[in-house]
């Protein structure tokens with residue numbers, strides 16, 4: 001798989017993982033499974049009584065040893081068993097549905113946990129359509145299976161098993177006749193199943209492609225309009241729709257073979273039992289009652305077999321969806337390494353190479369040492385690789401070659417063990433407020449922080465608006481709650497950083513989008529967070545570089561100059577040129 005393919009899609013769980021996960025879903029609710037099994041077995045037994053009793057009536061009437069009232073009595077018993085089966089099946093279904101809902105709830109939690117645990121670099125790279133399709137369309141498909149298909153197939157399976165056993169007990173020859181359709185069903189199911197997984201996976205992936213094409217068009221609507229890209233975007237969407245159509249036709253073709261063959265396989269045993277049973281009756285080797293019971297059992301068999309087969313497609317489709325859902329968790333499940341404690345807070349970058357696509361390096365041979373408490377400004381033209389270096393320093397992306405170390409420990413290892421967030425934090429223009437209380441929003445960075453610490457961190461950022469919130473720290477923020485303004489969201493982010501107390505901040509144009517008044521307020525908040533920490537600021541305003549202890553100048557993915565503002569202006573190199581042009585002297 002090329003780096004680009006790897007970048008666009010999440011993995012898909014293999015068949016063994018899907019089997020294990022399905023088994024775990026059943027095992028985790030083992031007691032209700034056992035209850036459902038008992039109810040289903042009792043319902044199936046009750047269902048067998050009717051044909052057997054009707055056969056008895058026929059045999060005894062034929063022998064002439066039965067009164068009308070005895071017939072009435074047996075008929076009443078047939079009715080009672082039918083009613084008992086109805087009630088038992090109803091409860092088996094009810095408990096199966098509840099089991100399905102519980103399993104679904106667990107699955108939904110797993111998907112959300114898996115998606116949240118995806119490393120940022122994976123989320124950045126995979127297609128949004130892929131992740132959205134897995135957590136919506138695929139979960140919906142599995143939900144339909146857990147609610148309806150799985151309980152129905154389970155109950156139908158038990159019924160079919162009981163009917164076959166009953167037919168064999170009735171008469172082995174009739175039993176053999178009942179089996180003639182099975183090889184056909186077996187063959188067509190194997191033929192279908194061998195092709196269906198890939199076909200349905202392709203259908204799911206094609207749906208993801210359409211979602212992605214529509215999503216990117218909607219998000220980039222202005223760009224599409226501004227550059228007259230409508231025709232090109234239409235072409236992309238048409239192509240995605242064509243792929244979906246082709247995938248749909250492929251699965252339809254599979255169904256047009258499966259269903260007619262199984263229909264035929266159902267009718268064959270019934271015809272054979274009537275033929276062989278009739279001949280055996282005429283030869284005197286079988287009672288008329290046995291032929292009647294056998295035919296009724298065959299008639300009873302059609303419904304559960306039809307139900308189970310009608311769901312085969314759904315089961316197959318949801319098997320593919322389940323594999324895609326489990327794939328989300330696989331990324332997060334990759335083993336976490338045990339990590340040793342960094343010796344100090346020193347950051348060392350050596351021989352770092354990085355490429356987004358695998359084709360062209362965005363960073364090449366970058367080396368840098370940042371001592372604790374230092375203020376380093378990273379400057380350079382657009383596209384030089386400054387933000388990429390920031391992402392590598394903060395563990396969002398991992399280098400293709402070389403090392404980024406904190407106190408001698410790889411940032412990658414600290415990121416994998418979840419410890420990086422308390423040491424290095426990247427602050428960008430994005431200030432996300434999570435749906436939840438203000439307290440939750442703050443303590444997610446420092447679970448042990450008490451209310452006083454939370455309020456102190458907010459006060460330090462001059463977040464006076466907190467005092468006006470209706471429920472204080474319990475106020476629910478985000479969609480459906482109190483919506484914060486951009487500047488308030490930024491104060492919240494910075495207060496959260498203050499609470500997490502990392503030794504190093506990577507600032508990537510953190511105040512660029514704010515208006516002048518808010519920017520001044522934000523600057524003060526930023527100054528409060530910055531104090532006593534190592535700060536690596538990716539700077540567009542050269543004033544930041546002027547105020548820093550050292551300046552790193554980047555060009556085309558390399559650090560071309562490194563020194564103090566005074567050293568670099570004296571050196572008369574690229575930085576001096578930038579400085580002159582910024583001061584309007586160039």
Ligand SMILES: Nc1ncnc2c1ncn2[C@@H]1O[C@H](COP(=O)(O)OP(=O)(O)OP(=O)(O)O)[C@@H](O)[C@H]1O
Nearest residue numbers: 124356357362380381382383384385386387388389
């Ligand atoms: N997610 C990405 N996928 C592919 N290429 C990317 C991605 N992000 C950045 N690049 C490319 O990597 C190069 C360096 O980008 P980067 O954002 O690190 O530069 P920068 O110096 O921070 O630029 P700016 O000052 O404009 O933000 C650019 O050529 C950019 O197009």
